[in-house]
Amino acid sequence: MNMTENHGAVGKYLEALDHELRKVPPARREAVVADLAEHIDEARERGRSDDQIIAGLGPVQAIAAEVQADFADGAVEMEQRAKRKVLGFIALAAGVLAAVVDTWIYPSLNVDEFWPDWLHSSAINYDASTRFGAGLMLLFLLPGLMVAAGSMMKSPAARICRTVAAVIVTALPFVIGFNLGVFYLPLIVAAWMIVGVSYPRQQRAQGRRHLPLRMTAGLAAGVPAAALLAGLATGTVETGVLGITVLAVLVLAAVGAILGLRAAYWVLAACGALLLVASVFDMGMLVLGFWIAGTIYFFAGLAGLLRLQPAQKA
């Protein structure tokens, strides 16, 4: 493969092909160009003219299209696998965090005192939890592990396993009661997102990409921003550096989320993670609010980061 010999028309042809293949992984790109270079060398040895050879090979665009076509399917699968891996780790983290918050902190809150009677609550006795605290953690750790394991599976039955895992974690709050079950929320969302990225998604029309997602994320950041603004305006909330900063961050995140900017979704996910982790330190009844708001923010941000590809900023 003496590429140095390939001046003139042949050199230009191979260069043009190489350029057309710029989005294909380097290994494949080099292999195809090398194959064609070999073809050209062999054909030259048989006394064919360069123009004849090039005419026989056909347009470089057609060759590149062939390569890209069969690479595209594999790329989608690779991308989905990477997304599932991220979600699997998040599911595991959600299980660990829920176990910590729920088993060690929650019993000291006496949430049961203000828990509404009409909402199914846990039959688990917290006296038992002080004795079997670590064992009770398994209630959250095991479902987290189950969802994470499903996300890593590769067999054809993986989709079914993931769906079953999602159904099981969704059913858990109904079984053990919502006062404990609310802590399954992040795990449930992660489990269903894993199911979601197991199926091929149809491309949406340009310009209207992910509109429901962007609107939901915008609302998640925008509604508290509006509430905070009203609070600041009426003096219910004290005007301070913190209030203004939070307001600015929320407004920017809301606008950015609606516009589909990745940075805005990073902010949302970070705020959500912060709120979820803050649940560990907050000892008041706010823990439930922190937990639910954190879940919404985190997954709204995460969904944006996973769905919106860098190349197609809306």
Next chain:
Amino acid sequence: MEEQGEKIATNIRKGVLEYCVLALLAQGDKYGLELADELVERNLTASEGSLYPLLARMKTADLVTTRWEESDTGRRRKYYAMTDRGASHLRQFDAVWNEISGQVGELLGRRHEHD
């Protein structure tokens, strides 16, 4: 009319090219240009260039393997050989092709009778 005929041929070739390559390799191992020449000679491909992406795909799918061999002039040649999997695909294609070409031939024959 000529243009329409070319269009039809392109569409049909697209579906069978992979199996034509396997059928050629069933006769013996071949290098790229050999395959290209035989396909062009039989009018089974219009652009030899697209043969190489196809061969790469078939290699990934474990239908063919490649090995390097030296030519008489001392240059390295990439030879293609059919795998067992490739042979099994070719047998399946043989059966399907017989069925389809038989049925299509019969339909076309019947149409001629009505003319």
